[in-house]
Structures are given as structure tokens and as C-alpha cells.
Amino acid sequence: MAVMNPPNSLGVQASPLTRQNRLPNRRQFLASSTLHALAAGTIGCRMVSSQDGEAIIDIHQHTNYSGRPDDVLLAHQRAMGITKTILLPAGRPMNSAATHEGVSNGLEAKCSGNEACYQFAWAHPGEFLFGANEVPDLPDATREIEKYLKLGAVVIGEQKFGVECDSPEMQRIYQLAADYRVPILMHWQYKRYNYGFERFYRMLKKYPRTIFIGHAQTWWANIDKNYRDDEKNLYPKGEVTPGGITDRYLSDYANMYGDLSAGSGLNSLKRDENQARDFLQRHQDKLIYGSDCNDLVGTVPGCQGAETIATLRRLAPSEKALRKLLSGNSKRIFKV
Ligand SMILES: [Zn+2]
Ligand SMILES: [Zn+2]
Numbered sequence: 001m002a003v004m005n006p007p008n009s010l011g012v013q014a015s016p017l018t019r020q021n022r023l024p025n026r027r028q029f030l031a032s033s034t035l036h037a038l039a040a041g042t043i044g045c046r047m048v049s050s051q052d053g054e055a056i057i058d059i060h061q062h063t064n065y066s067g068r069p070d071d072v073l074l075a076h077q078r079a080m081g082i083t084k085t086i087l088l089p090a091g092r093p094m095n096s097a098a099t100h101e102g103v104s105n106g107l108e109a110k111c112s113g114n115e116a117c118y119q120f121a122w123a124h125p126g127e128f129l130f131g132a133n134e135v136p137d138l139p140d141a142t143r144e145i146e147k148y149l150k151l152g153a154v155v156i157g158e159q160k161f162g163v164e165c166d167s168p169e170m171q172r173i174y175q176l177a178a179d180y181r182v183p184i185l186m187h188w189q190y191k192r193y194n195y196g197f198e199r200f201y202r203m204l205k206k207y208p209r210t211i212f213i214g215h216a217q218t219w220w221a222n223i224d225k226n227y228r229d230d231e232k233n234l235y236p237k238g239e240v241t242p243g244g245i246t247d248r249y250l251s252d253y254a255n256m257y258g259d260l261s262a263g264s265g266l267n268s269l270k271r272d273e274n275q276a277r278d279f280l281q282r283h284q285d286k287l288i289y290g291s292d293c294n295d296l297v298g299t300v301p302g303c304q305g306a307e308t309i310a311t312l313r314r315l316a317p318s319e320k321a322l323r324k325l326l327s328g329n330s331k332r333i334f335k336v
Contacts (some may be wrong), residue, residue: 087130091136091161104162136169146176178209183333215259220267237267250282251282266311291303
């Protein structure tokens with residue numbers, strides 16, 4: 001298909017804006033995406049449809065993930081049967097406390113930033129969407145995030161930085177997410193990224209209009225009531241006792257959602273499949289499929305994202321619940 005150049009994002013001025021300012025931009029982007037998809041014709045349709053024609057939205061992928069080339073990412077997503085992918089950018093490369101003095105740049109996986117995700121989405125309309133992100137302790141973090149929200153970003157994230165979850169800079173980003181009516185996706189990892197999981201309920205209460213999506217090791221380990229945070233035990237195995245912090249956040253707060261991606265999401269399903277069935281039943285309106293895998297194949301064996309889809313098919317309590325997990329919830333939350 002012909003690749004059209006996106007509007008030049010570099011000249012966009014950050015200005016005080018209202019939701020009304022943003023919507024035409026976002027509509028414009030989505031309308032354009034549809035046109036591009038139509039222009040791509042039947043070949044594109046065949047390539048992007050999953051085996052049985054159902055929609056599968058992947059809310060968690062990255063460009064240049066561990067150095068994976070763009071054409072391989074595209075083939076990987078199509079091999080998994082994904083109909084729409086959301087690309088989550090890194091913040092800009094930076095030496096600060098939030099990036100552990102640069103060690104965590106590129107989301108600690110060589111992932112590229114806002115502009116690369118934005119450009120990739122424009123080059124693959126209808127099939128890819130993009131998020132907006134920045135290192136939260138940079139003075140102009142919200143301005144940079146806002147720039148890409150104005151250009152049509154559908155989420156803020158992946159927020160994977162060494163910051164207190166209730167710090168003033170994070171609270172500014174939570175407020176921004178509410179103002180733009182986009183969710184914020186956070187990587188929870190004990191003593192590493194987003195500190196203070198056990199007191200995060202205060203933020204859930206303080207920002208009821210912000211939709212939070214939890215992801216990663218500490219998020220998933222805490223489905224188990226008996227788990228105690230331990231940076232050496234980030235992928236706990238064995239039986240799960242319901243009522244862990246994550247289970248409670250999902251039950252008690254309407255604005256808390258869970259991203260099923262990554263080895264941590266898959267582990268949470270496989271470690272105790274009987275409990276996983278109940279968990280999926282209980283939170284079928286709150287859990288969202290994502291892959292977050294960096295392999296080159298996109299099929300089982302070797303692709304954790306594909307394995308997560310297979311596991312959800314096996315454990316979902318009903319066909320209706322499975323549809324919610326694979327696309328229904330993300331359509332609602334991301335308005336895509
Ligand atoms: Zn990720
Ligand atoms: Zn994969």
C-alpha cells in the first residue's frame with residue numbers, strides 16, 4: 001500500500017487546550033485511518049484478519065523492541081492474528097532518577113519513542129494506533145505527552161519509571177489522562193518501577209475520572225492474598241488465594257483495569273488455572289488482552305503473546321467473556 005506522510009508533528013505548538021480542541025485531531029486521525037484502510041483494499045483485509053475472522057486488539061506492543069525491525073513487528077502481529085495494535089512509546093533518553101540514570105531508557109528494552117510510534121501508526125492505518133509517553137520527572141513531561149495526545153494518541157504509557165506512584169509529577173499525568181479521556185498504562189515492579197503499589201488506592205480515589213491500567217510483575221503477583229512483595233520473586237508459582245491487592249483494586253475501583261500482557265500476565269493465568277477461571281469470570285469487564293512480547297515469530301511455540309491468546313481461549317468462562325477480553329473491553333476503554 002502507498003505510505004502517506006503524516007502531518008508534520010514537529011511544528012505543533014503546545015498550547016492550553018480543551019477537550020474540544022483535541023477531538024477534531026483525534027477524529028481526523030481515525031477518519032484518515034479508515035480511508036487508508038479502505039484504500040488498502042482486500043489484500044490488507046485478508047492480511048489483518050485473524051483465522052476465524054474475529055477481532056483481536058493488542059493494547060501492548062513496542063517499536064524497535066529489543067531491536068526488532070519494523071517489518072518483523074508487522075509480520076509478528078499479523079501472525080498472531082491481531083486486527084489492531086496499540087504501540088506504546090518509551091520516554092526520551094535521559095539521565096535522571098526516573099530512568100535509573102539512563103539504565104531504564106527505552107523502557108529498558110531499546111523501545112523507541114513517541115515520534116517512531118506515531119509515524120508507524122500513520123504508515124499502517126487502521127491496523128496500528130499509538131500512545132504518548134514521557135519521563136515523568138522532566139519539567140516538560142506533560143507538554144510532550146500532550147503534543148502526541150493532540151495528534152491522536154489513545155493512551156498514556158507505557159509509564160515504566162522509577163517514581164513514587166503518588167508523586168506530584170505522576171499526579172499531573174493522571175490529571176492529564178482524565179482531561180483527555182485516555183487511559184494511563186503503568187508497569188508495576190517492586191523497588192524498580194512505580195513505587196508504592198499498596199497505597200495506590202489513594203490515587204484511584206483521588207482521580208476517579210482517570211482510567212488506570214495495571215501491568216507487569218508486581219501487579220500480577222498481587223492477585224494472591226498470600227503474596228509478599230519481593231524483588232527476587234516476581235513470577236510466583238503455585239496456588240492463588242483470592243483477595244490480593246490487585247484482586248481488590250479491580251473489584252473495588254471502577255477506574256482500575258488490568259493488562260494481561262507479558263510473561264507476568266501469562267504466569268498469573270497458568271500458575272493456578274482453577275483460580276484463573278474464577279478470576280477471568282469475576283473481572284471479565286476489567287481485563288484487556290495485550291502481548292508485550294519481543295520474539296520474531298508470532299506463533300506458539302516461541303511467542304508469549306500467541307500463547308496468552310490460546311490460554312485465554314482455554315480458560316475464559318464463556319465465549320462472550322472471551323470476546324470482552326480479546327477486544328470488547330479495549331474497544332470501550334480506548335474508544336477504538
Ligand atoms: Zn511493555
Ligand atoms: Zn510474540
